[in-house]
Amino acid sequence: MxxxxxxxxxxxxxxxxxxxxxxxxxxxxxxxxxxxxxxxxxxxxxxxxxxxxxxxxxxxxxxxxxxxxxxxxxxRELDRAAIVDVCRARLVLESAGVRSWVDAPAEARDAVRAALAEFARLAAAQPGTSRDRSEPTLAELTAAHLAIHRGIVALTGSERLLATADSLYAEIRLALANVDRIRRNAAEQVTSHTRLVELLEAEDTDATLAELTDHLAGAQRSMLETLGQDDSQNDGPE
CATH class of the missing domain: 1.10.10.10 (Winged helix-like DNA-binding domain superfamily/Winged helix DNA-binding domain)
Incomplete structure (x- = not known):
């Protein structure tokens, strides 16, 4: 090459x-x-x-x-087993964050809201959605996307859990970027993440956990599709 x-x-x-x-x-x-x-x-x-x-x-x-x-x-190249394992681990960490929302300090909750707002801002600047803003890079969009999930883990107040989450997010950054590059559906992603944060705000833990499970299962399916594989095996994050 x-x-x-x-x-x-x-x-x-x-x-x-x-x-x-x-x-x-x-x-x-x-x-x-x-x-x-x-x-x-x-x-x-x-x-x-x-x-x-x-x-x-x-x-x-x-x-x-x-x-x-x-x-x-x-x-970096991820195989099926690695993607499935990362998504399972993410579900454990991010579920802990969801359960911590009510007792989390105001700054931690505000950080989740701010991350969602930044992701929405960047998504609105994609080609065809705004003529007044410069187009964000895929790296910026992916980082903003993952910042929402990182903020959810940070609700736990645990630096060790956050460090573990950072390691997992680093593994899948490229895989997620490949999904975003192919689908160009940032607006849909904003809607999905807005729903997740709205459930957090409502303090409906069970509904938020169900939404998070579906959300991460969808992310797993999308990443596997970029590898030319389906998600027919029952090994999703649940």
């Missing part, structure tokens, strides 16, 4: 290289499992190998790439 679609300005920094690689990943120009060869990337981007090496390290730290023995750095 020669990475012809990648380009940066001359004399770039490591951050610029990282930004360009991140852009290519979220744009779907580099498929899951693609080896990220230092030499080929350095030549395509006209930078030193050491700069590429640092940029790849940053992508690994973000959960967008993996170091694989004897293969080097590759674009």
């Amino acid at each position: 020669t990475f012809e679609t990648l380009s940066i300005e001359p004399a770039t920094t490591m951050d610029r290289v990282t930004d360009e690689l991140r852009r290519a990943l979220f744009a779907g120009e580099l498929d899951p499992g693609t080896p990220l060869r230092e030499v080929a990337l350095a030549e395509s981007l006209n930078v030193a190998r050491s700069t590429v090496r640092e940029a790849l390290g940053a992508l690994v730290a973000e959960g967008l790439a993996d170091r694989v023995p004897h293969k080097g750095t590759v674009v």
Whole structure:
């Protein structure tokens, strides 16, 4: 692979290289499992190998790439078992957040509301929905989407649970971005998340948990579909 679609300005920094690689990943120009060869990337981007090496390290730290023995750095690739397991773990963590809503401090509840408002703002700026705002990147949309769920886990007040959630979200960022890139349905996602937050506001824990279960099951189905697999097996997050 020669990475012809990648380009940066001359004399770039490591951050610029990282930004360009991140852009290519979220744009779907580099498929899951693609080896990220230092030499080929350095030549395509006209930078030193050491700069590429640092940029790849940053992508690994973000959960967008993996170091694989004897293969080097590759674009993160999730299989069916990993997606199912992550969704199950998310349900446990986010359910704990839902149960904590009533007793959570006002700042934590406000953070969930603010995350939803930001996601709605970015979704409204997608092509065809507004001519007055710049188009958000898929990375921004995915981050805003996951910020809502992170806020729900944060309701527990547990830094350890939040750290675990961050690790899970890092694993699925690219998979979710692929779903968003294919479906372009951010407005529908806003409606779905608004419903979830409205149930939290109503302090209807049972209904919120049911909605969350359906929501995460839908996310699992969507991610599996991007792998060309169905979700017919009864192994969803429930």
